[in-house]
Amino acid sequence: MTYTIEGRTGPWEIVVGLEVHAQVTSHAKLFSGAATAFGAEPNSQVSFVDAGFPGMLPVINHECVAQAVRTGLGLNAKVNLWSRFDRKNYFYADLPQGYQISQFAHPIIGEGVVEITLADGSAKNIGVTRLHLEQDAGKSLHDQHPQKSFIDLNRSGVALMEIVSEPDIRSPEEAGAYLTKLRQILRYLGTCDGNMDEGSMRADVNVSVRRAGEGYRTRCEVKNVNSIRFVMQSVEAEARRQIEVFETGGTVEQETRLFDTARGITRSMRSKEDAHDYRYFPDPDLPPLVIAQSWVDQLKAALPELPDVRRARYVAMGLSPYDAHVLTLERETAAYFEEVAAGRDAKIAANWVTGDLFAAINRTKTSIAAPPVPAAHLGALLDLLADKTLSGTLAKQVFEAMVEEGKSPGAIVEARGLRQVTDSGAIERIVAGVLDANTDKVAEYRSGKDKLFGFFVGQTMKAMQGKGNPALVNDAVKKLLG
Amino acid sequence: MHPTDFTLAGAAEALHEGLISSVELTQAHLDAIAALNPRLNAFLAVTAEAALREAAASDARRKRGDARPLEGLPIANKDLFCTEGVATTAASRILAGFIPPYESTVTAQLRRDGAVFLGKLNCDEFAMGSSNTTSAFGPVENPWRRGNDPDARLVPGGSSGGSAAAVAARLALAATATDTGGSIRQPAAFCGIAGIKPTYGRCSRFGIVAFASSLDQAGPVARTVEDCAVLLRSMAGFDPKDSTSADVPVPDFARACGRGVKGLRIGVPREYRLDGTPPEIAALWEQGLQWLRAEGAETVEISLPHTKYALPTYYIVAPAEASSNLARYDGVRFGLRETVAGSDLRDLYERTRAAGFGAEVKRRILIGTYVLSAGYYDAYYLQAQKIRALIKRDFDEAFGRVDAIVTPATPSAAFGMDEKQDDPVTMYLNDVFTVTANLAGLPGLAVPAGLDHQGLPLGLQVIGRAFDEETVFAVGGAIERAANFRALPAIRAGVG
Numbered sequence A: 001m002t003y004t005i006e007g008r009t010g011p012w013e014i015v016v017g018l019e020v021h022a023q024v025t026s027h028a029k030l031f032s033g034a035a036t037a038f039g040a041e042p043n044s045q046v047s048f049v050d051a052g053f054p055g056m057l058p059v060i061n062h063e064c065v066a067q068a069v070r071t072g073l074g075l076n077a078k079v080n081l082w083s084r085f086d087r088k089n090y091f092y093a094d095l096p097q098g099y100q101i102s103q104f105a106h107p108i109i110g111e112g113v114v115e116i117t118l119a120d121g122s123a124k125n126i127g128v129t130r131l132h133l134e135q136d137a138g139k140s141l142h143d144q145h146p147q148k149s150f151i152d153l154n155r156s157g158v159a160l161m162e163i164v165s166e167p168d169i170r171s172p173e174e175a176g177a178y179l180t181k182l183r184q185i186l187r188y189l190g191t192c193d194g195n196m197d198e199g200s201m202r203a204d205v206n207v208s209v210r211r212a213g214e215g216y217r218t219r220c221e222v223k224n225v226n227s228i229r230f231v232m233q234s235v236e237a238e239a240r241r242q243i244e245v246f247e248t249g250g251t252v253e254q255e256t257r258l259f260d261t262a263r264g265i266t267r268s269m270r271s272k273e274d275a276h277d278y279r280y281f282p283d284p285d286l287p288p289l290v291i292a293q294s295w296v297d298q299l300k301a302a303l304p305e306l307p308d309v310r311r312a313r314y315v316a317m318g319l320s321p322y323d324a325h326v327l328t329l330e331r332e333t334a335a336y337f338e339e340v341a342a343g344r345d346a347k348i349a350a351n352w353v354t355g356d357l358f359a360a361i362n363r364t365k366t367s368i369a370a371p372p373v374p375a376a377h378l379g380a381l382l383d384l385l386a387d388k389t390l391s392g393t394l395a396k397q398v399f400e401a402m403v404e405e406g407k408s409p410g411a412i413v414e415a416r417g418l419r420q421v422t423d424s425g426a427i428e429r430i431v432a433g434v435l436d437a438n439t440d441k442v443a444e445y446r447s448g449k450d451k452l453f454g455f456f457v458g459q460t461m462k463a464m465q466g467k468g469n470p471a472l473v474n475d476a477v478k479k480l481l482g
Numbered sequence B: 001m002h003p004t005d006f007t008l009a010g011a012a013e014a015l016h017e018g019l020i021s022s023v024e025l026t027q028a029h030l031d032a033i034a035a036l037n038p039r040l041n042a043f044l045a046v047t048a049e050a051a052l053r054e055a056a057a058s059d060a061r062r063k064r065g066d067a068r069p070l071e072g073l074p075i076a077n078k079d080l081f082c083t084e085g086v087a088t089t090a091a092s093r094i095l096a097g098f099i100p101p102y103e104s105t106v107t108a109q110l111r112r113d114g115a116v117f118l119g120k121l122n123c124d125e126f127a128m129g130s131s132n133t134t135s136a137f138g139p140v141e142n143p144w145r146r147g148n149d150p151d152a153r154l155v156p157g158g159s160s161g162g163s164a165a166a167v168a169a170r171l172a173l174a175a176t177a178t179d180t181g182g183s184i185r186q187p188a189a190f191c192g193i194a195g196i197k198p199t200y201g202r203c204s205r206f207g208i209v210a211f212a213s214s215l216d217q218a219g220p221v222a223r224t225v226e227d228c229a230v231l232l233r234s235m236a237g238f239d240p241k242d243s244t245s246a247d248v249p250v251p252d253f254a255r256a257c258g259r260g261v262k263g264l265r266i267g268v269p270r271e272y273r274l275d276g277t278p279p280e281i282a283a284l285w286e287q288g289l290q291w292l293r294a295e296g297a298e299t300v301e302i303s304l305p306h307t308k309y310a311l312p313t314y315y316i317v318a319p320a321e322a323s324s325n326l327a328r329y330d331g332v333r334f335g336l337r338e339t340v341a342g343s344d345l346r347d348l349y350e351r352t353r354a355a356g357f358g359a360e361v362k363r364r365i366l367i368g369t370y371v372l373s374a375g376y377y378d379a380y381y382l383q384a385q386k387i388r389a390l391i392k393r394d395f396d397e398a399f400g401r402v403d404a405i406v407t408p409a410t411p412s413a414a415f416g417m418d419e420k421q422d423d424p425v426t427m428y429l430n431d432v433f434t435v436t437a438n439l440a441g442l443p444g445l446a447v448p449a450g451l452d453h454q455g456l457p458l459g460l461q462v463i464g465r466a467f468d469e470e471t472v473f474a475v476g477g478a479i480e481r482a483a484n485f486r487a488l489p490a491i492r493a494g495v496g
Helices: A061-076 A172-189 A228-247 A293-301 A307-316 A319-329 A331-341 A346-364 A375-386 A391-404 A409-416 A424-437 A437-445 A450-463 A470-481 B008-017 B022-040 B048-064 B105-112 B161-168 B185-190 B225-233 B253-257 B279-294 B305-326 B346-354 B359-372 B378-398 B424-431 B435-440 B469-483
Strands: A004-005 A009-022 A086-089 A099-102 A112-117 A122-135 A139-141 A150-152 A158-164 A203-212 A220-225 A255-260 A264-270 B043-046 B072-078 B115-120 B174-179 B195-198 B217-222 B263-267 B298-302 B405-407 B445-449 B457-464
Touching: A009 A172, A009 A228, A061 A158, A086 A112, A086 B305, A112 A172, A122 A172, A139 B225, A150 A158, A150 A255, A150 B253, A172 A203, A172 A228, A172 A331, A203 A228, A220 A228, A220 A264, A228 A255, A228 A264, A264 B161, A293 A437, A319 A331, A319 A346, A331 A346, A331 A375, A331 B457, A346 A375, A346 A391, A375 A391, A375 A409, A391 A409, A424 A437, A424 A470, A437 A450, A437 A470, A437 B022, A450 A470, B008 B022, B008 B225, B022 B043, B022 B048, B022 B072, B022 B161, B043 B161, B048 B115, B048 B279, B072 B161, B105 B174, B105 B225, B115 B161, B161 B185, B161 B217, B174 B195, B174 B225, B185 B195, B185 B445, B185 B457, B195 B225, B195 B469, B217 B225, B217 B445, B225 B253, B225 B378, B225 B445, B225 B469, B253 B469, B263 B279, B279 B298, B279 B405, B279 B445, B305 B359, B305 B378, B305 B424, B305 B435, B359 B378, B378 B435, B405 B469, B435 B457, B445 B469, B457 B469
Parallel strands: A220 A255, B072 B115, B072 B174, B263 B298, B263 B405
Antiparallel strands: A004 A009, A009 A158, A009 A203, A086 A099, A099 A122, A112 A122, A122 A158, A139 A150, A203 A220, A255 A264, B043 B115, B174 B217, B195 B217, B195 B445, B405 B457, B445 B457
């Protein structure tokens, strides 16, 4: 069912397209050898090329090209063997060359598709129009001095992939799902770390509204939104604003807007009249970017397993679609799960990871990348369960101890003597003691009060401090009452 | 013989024979600069101390027996080449105070081969001009004077006017220069010396202040064709720091100079016979072809049908690229910054660029901005790119039939400093014979071939196939030998 916003004059559909700027994971910038690490001292990672000094020339970093191709392959997109860099000309203090090198007319990646999964379990394809490589600008700092702006060029020249979607998105949820999925794919591929709070992924959100059955109306672009939640909020806010404009008899003007996160509204940044004439033209410093199909094939062969494929494989291993989805959301989670599940029961492994481990991560405020219990330890715990060294109850206790102490399950079992008792003679002796101490209850049981069976099992377990093998305890109680 | 009268190759020989030291040779040139530069204004900066230090080190090195190809030879660099620790201005106020912390690849290679640098040479501002009158630091004077009007001060041509004037007046054995539309060949012709713009991609552009990236090429000017060949060998070569530099071997160009032209087919483009070309230039052209025929070459009339579009195409492409290349001179990071208290960024840009750029540079930035603007791009820039491809194709087809093309270098001899200054288009016509080689990326050599009726030098141009500078040098060498050009400029070292 189509998502709509109910206006005073009836329902409105939302049409959204996203332009995502994803910072390419690479050691060096797109056209210079300068480093790209996040959080370095201002202007400490700047070459003369990045600073636009006279006579400096750009030289393409082939690792960035490879990353763009990998991403294109991950988006099921067409890889253009011939692409070209253009200059986008505009003046700004943090744009040292006075132009940004981008791919305007001939991007390296053409049309592709991203499949998103929605909360109701349905799937939808969102078209990708193109992906191109471009340089990032530097950063202007306006809050460091009362009269001056400071410039940090560390980001200047860093490689970005601009990934443009078709206007296929129809709700805030779809926008969120698309970004989540895109980020997941980028992280699986290792082509962008997807850390939106560090600015390595940001989105320009194109929003318009329409009545059912209409063509597209004028859109507005909400610039530089830096979290998935804000993207979803900005879609909603901008759509409501446009509906209000239409419903009060106005027209929506094409313009660039900003999302005010504090107030949850969009504000005009510049109108169409003030739009830059970027004077794009082919960068004469760079020959066309020509890549070989054989190289693309090599990159393709070396691609990691992507989330959709991996999820299907997990389902085939016997996991529920939900568990498969949850475990493949993050590459690190899947890797953790696979280590735990290797050579063990996949379903049990999945239950422990999505249950006890996730709970422990939440509780200890850690992450799957630095988990409270290493995958090897959790695997060893499952082995102790499987060979009946531990009961389910004991295993939970041991797991908690593992979280607390960081030790291996073997060490904890040894230290606390938590090993399960499987000696049936020993168990029977304890059961006999329990029955002797409760002759009245034994009589009641024998006169037909079946429910008391559990009482005897419980008393026995209690006497054994929970270490009795549950099946053997059951057997012994049954036998001696018998 | 005065030490400044050596050719580059002759000086190398004299140094090798121990007839002179690099210190003596360098000092002689520094003395000549001190004496004549106040008149000629060819040097913007003279690095006398460093030059003498380098010369002394060079003499010591030669004594040790490991002399390099250009060991101890004093030359000078156009001020478009960034030189580490030495102010580089592109003859513009906007680079005031800019001292590059890096060295251009071309000058680094010259240093590697032992050259001694005398200083930085004046030129048109950002290499935009054909008379060296657009320099922010005053015009360069041509050392030649008209026989019939010896008081008139003449332009040396441009943009490499400082390079050509310095070499002609013997203030340097040779010099580096750059050529975007004729900036090596036209001043070389005006000053009676040789100069070659090599194939696009032959010399690295890394560290050269950019004018129009798809057209700019570095090359040498010198008093002989062989000297150009010697210098070019050191300047040329693949550079991973320039994506447009060509990964092709660099031959020993000097060997080609004496190769002769026997059996070569020389193209004579009919479109270069322009109305209004002085008869003596047409006559000199015919004379040059005669010399080549006498040496065993065959001359063939060819057609380069799109020639008439070359100049307008050039004056779209070059300003378009320049308008973007010069955006970086914004007062933010280096060079001039003009600002007043309380002003904003836009004001900083406007003041800095208004004060920093001269009229010709501003004109070209405006033209370039215009031709790239929305609504005009297709009609100008895109159309120019198409014509550029056709011009290239004209040459490809011609070079299927001929081995080299010979034309006049310029449509006139050097003109007076006060002439042609009113109408920029008249000035642009200076490049009519030379821009085609830039648009097609081909090597072009200017060789002095004779004098006009006023006693001013005239040159011929040899255009060759891409990366076939050797044939160009062979043809140029043959013209040079036949022309036996011995005339000397009025102003030169040792004469005053």
